[in-house]
Amino acid sequence: MISEKQFQRELDLIIQNGIREDVGPGDYSSLACIPDSAKGKAKLLVKDTGIIAGVAFARMIFENVDPTLEVETFINDGSQVKYGDVVFHVSGNSQSILKAERLVLNSMQRMSAIATKTNQFVKLLEGTKTKILDTRKTTPGFRACEKWAVKIGGGENHRFALYDMIMLKDNHNDFAGGISHAIAKTKAFLNQNNLDLKIIVEARNLDEIKEILNNDGVYRILIDNFNFDDTRKAVALIGDKCLTESSGNISENTIRQYAECGVNYISSGALTHSVYNMDLSLKAI
16 A cells, blocks of 8 residues: 555545535535624434444545534544434534535545445454455545545555556456566566565466466465355465465355455455445534
8 A cells, every 4th residue: 555645645635626626616505695704513414324434534624624613523433323323513614514515425425335335344254364455446536535444444455556566467467478477577677666566466267376376576366256166276276375365256145255265365346336325414503
């Protein structure tokens, strides 16, 4: 993953772009009927069940919109919530609260959905050594928040982007002239450019697993779209030579069986691309 400093920069960019997109030259609805000096208070109301996420991010949004806004938090990120729970109160300038409202809700609803789904997968893995990973199958422009939500839900983050880890997938290997060529060229590139990046290589079958193992310097092998029997065989072949990761055909119905094959990690794009937003509202009180 990227550094904490870069991650914070990504969050700042999400907020800046979210306000630009939603507010533009001004929130004319509020400006038209609410005095500049008006003060108000609102509550974040849960109308669903699951794991709440985005509370800390909401505080960042309110701070960005108006540093004088005050947030009183009752339920923190990662907590189980139910219908009727109040997560926080925000008080201060009424126009500022309304300006931040939609970005706060959009962000928290999606982050909470991702945290909830991740937590479901984490529970399905209990008792195994396997950990759940996210992927780059995220909403454009919102990746940092979605990966943050995965962590809140108890999962782990895969690489953030194309620049913080090497992943040689089938197309890379084919375009490079084969797996061994791709690995050799990659190691030379990293050395020439003084880059210290881990290398993951995807395998489509057991023969490719064997070829990868003939090369040094591979951090993890991606066992992609294997059935359960071949996954067990792949794990046995790999042993402790490097880490293992299963991907493809991962669902609530299959994740436990893949974990029981002995892989270290399971990655699932569904954590971020197949979720239904948690129902939340910001209501004046």
